[in-house]
Amino acid sequence: MLLSIFCLFAVVVLIQFFYYIIVFGKFSFGKPQNETPKRIPISVIVCAKNEEENVRNFIPILAEQNYPQFEIVLIDDASSDSTLDIFEEFEKQYPNIKLVKVENNEAFWGNKKFALTLGIKAAKYEYLLFTDADCYPTSKDWITKMSSQFTQQKTIVLGYGAYEKIASSFLNKLIRFETLLAATQMFSWAKFGKPYTGVGRNMAYKREEFFKVRGFMDHMKVRSGDDDLFINQAAEKTNTTICYLPDSFTYSAPKTTFSDWFTQKRRHVSTAGHYKSFDKIQLGIFYSSQFLFIILPIILLLFQFQWIAVVSMIGFRYIFAWISLGFSAGKLKEKDVMYWFPFIEIILIFIQLNVYISNTFKKPVHWK
Template sequence: METTLFILFIAFLVFFVIQFVYQSFVFSRFSFVKPKKETLKSVPVSVIVWAKNEYENLVTQLPVLVTQNYPNYELVLIDDASNDETLDLFEAYEKQYSFVKLVKVKNNEAFWGNKKFALTLGIKAAKNEYLLFTDADCRITSENWILEMTSHFSFKKTIVLGYGAYNKIKGSVLNKIIRFDAVISAIQYFSWAKIGKPYMGIGRNLAYKKSEFFNVNGFINHIRVRSGEDDLFVNEAANTSNTTICYSPESFTYSEAKTTFKEWLNQKRKETSTKKHYKSFDKLQLGLYFISQLFCIILAIILLSFQYNWIIVSSVLGFRYVFNWIVFGYGAAKLKEKDIIVWYPIFEIILLITQIRLAFTNLIHKPEHWK
């Protein structure tokens, strides 16, 4: 028994060290970075908005998009075979504004309901080399959104990763969990991009040059994967030299979070099933972080239950929580999510349990074709 506990103790320390390395040398690269003021640019940009049956959201979204504080942009509106009033609204805007271009997508047998097919048509129709993406159900709160995102383009930096936040729902614990999950994800992909290993982005707030799209033959390598028009593209096209990040508050987009646990789980299943298509290194680093996180906590509980080196174990575990909490807190503050910082220890456990559940669910039941 003593030998077993000693092995578990060593394993616990190893997992703690792995966690410490992630927090100190990866995630801190975003959390503790000092904001750098970029030179404002006015490169010709095409803003691409994909929509399918989003009339109600577009009524509030489009007025913000056509009044951006930017001198040289076109607005490419993609109607993906909507059956509500989306197309009528788009046509009205195309008639009213000369810089609005409408792309009508009709369903076909080969790419039925495939968002990547619709986006490809929109990208090909865009007249400008620089592209900026968002979805119809996103809310843009600043007239300087385009200005902030495009200011990070340079001769070398041709992919800009932005942050997509979720609207706050007062008194909702689920809403806080979803926003906590989004912040954790953002800290991770921003941090890896900072150290030259970008692996994902979000289509709700993403910019890149058209040439990057064609360099990897668009979405062709994952066209049959219903999700991943954002993260799988970035995973394939991004590299050490061509990717940068934008996290100024005026660049944020906001979406409605799921309001039921079941809906959120389905969304997480979609994200989890997409990650299996990442590059090997990216799957390895994500998997190693999750495993070290999980077993650091589990082994600590086991060792403490047997009171084995309990002073060392409790001290190491306490240090881990304090240090991780600080790194997360600074990152969350940068993303204007201060209200969830206090929940870190509890929500970390909830997310771990959720990830374990999703892993078993996806193993037993193959995910459906996502819309």
């Protein structure tokens, strides 16, 4: 029995090596990104529902982008606060702002995908750049950097949506570590030729890609997934690229309570069950290997079975995982979270297990 557990543990370490070095290494150890500035007209699309404070602060940052030709499409998704009033003020103030007013539709009640579809159809330009109402770009060159990765073939660009740093907050470090790991996976599989997800806080695509897959129609009844389910369906090796230039990042205010963050994570994870089979399998193998890497050596060490070999494999795994994620953290400006590795990783593994269990017994709450 213990020999079987030991052999399984060795297989788990090999699986982890494959992910962290072979797959994640595509991004972590890759060369710095080149950019070729473009002058293609861009439509920046922002969908908001009851975001009066955020839109008041962040829309002017978008409007002041240093880019020759762009418009901002502001979508008010039937807000009950003063979001629409603020949008109307901005529309009068900035000539390149277009306002799309969405009224509740009985067939698509409270569905962000319906609102986004109206905004995409209303956009003047063919190249679309998306962010959320609670996000802001890190520089005035955000549009320039993201659009620089478009080519004739690459018509989908996956960007990095980061979270603000909060000093002396362990929860903040946990959130940013999880975001770092998710972005490493996203970018790495895209470079590996198997793009599977994107984040609505920062991504771009040509409008024709939207209509090729009938927009959100195939998953309109899934309340979440306007970003990751669309990318999972539309993205391919030939049409997808990534952008991790520092001035291309967007930032959002992170949750400040564990309960709020846990609820947010439940929403994000709930869409994974609708991914393509390959993507569900590779994600399942990765997270299973993460969990087994924690559990199996505990059993072996309790019985002191081949403890020298077990400890050596534990050390080996933490070294290559730390190196791989460390290089990724450097590219994404998240180095400080790696000081807490592997402690923060262990906590995250059990939180993710809790998320999966919670989602199994109760559906998460989505965009209303």
